[in-house]
Amino acid sequence: MTLAIFDLDNTLLAGDSDHAWGEFLVEEGIVDAEVYRKANDRFYEEYLNGGLDILSYLRFALQPLSIHSMDELLDWRGRFMEKKVRPMLQQKARKLLDSHRERGHTLMIITATNRFVTEPIADVLGIDHLIATEPEMVNGRYTGEIAGTPSFQEGKVTRLDDWLVATGENLNGAWFYSDSHNDLPLLEKVDNPVAVDPDPKLEAFAKNKGWRVMTLRD
Secondary structure, rough: OOOEEEOOOHHEOOOOHHHHHHHHHHHOOOOOHHHHHHHHHHHHHHHHOOOOOOHHHHHHHHHHOOOOOOHHHHHHHHHHHHHHHEEEEOOHHHHHHHHHHHHHOOEEEEEEEEHHHHHHHHHHHHHOEEEEEEEEEEOOOOEEEEEEEOOOOOOHHHHHHHHHHHHHHOOOOOOOOOOHHHHHHHHHHEEEEEOOOOOOOHHHHHHHHHOEEEEEOO
C-alpha cells in the first residue's frame, strides 16, 4: 500500500487544535484564565520558533485532563469540536484527502497533539490511522503523564517506524504533508514531501530542495 500521511494542525486544519483546546478551556472558565492563557501562548510561540520543550509542554497540556472526570471531559470535547474545530475544517483539505483515497492510498494523521483532542478530528475527516501523543490512562482516568514517545519532531519518525514494524508496511512511495519545520525529520524520510502553507523556515527549505509547496486555505 502507499501511505499518504498528514500533519494535522495548520495543515489539514486552518488553525492549531492543541492551542485552541487551551483557549476553549480558558473561555469556558475551566482553568485560571490569566495564568493558563499566558502559558498556552508562550508554549505555542516556542513551538513556532522551533524551541519547544515538548515534555514541559505536555505536562502543562495534559494536567487539566487529570483533574476532571471522563464524563466532563467528553462533554467539553463535544462542545470544543463544534465551537473551535469545525470552523478550522477546510474544503480543499477534504478534496486532497479524497484525491488520495481515489488512488487507493492509505491515509494517516501523525500529530504531536494528544489523542484526546485529535481522535474525534480524525473521525470527522474519515481517517482511520492516527498517530498522536498518548496521554497515560489508569483505571479510566488520565494521569497527566505521557505514555510512550511523544510524536513530535524526531518522535514522529520513531512512532511511525514502530507502526510500520507492527503492520509490516513500508514507506515506498509515501507522501507527507506538513506546514512546520518541526516536521523536517519526517519530511526528509518520505519520497513525496509536500510543504502546506509552510512557516518561513520550512518554505525556504522546501524551495531549496525543490519540494512541492501548496496551500489548502479556502
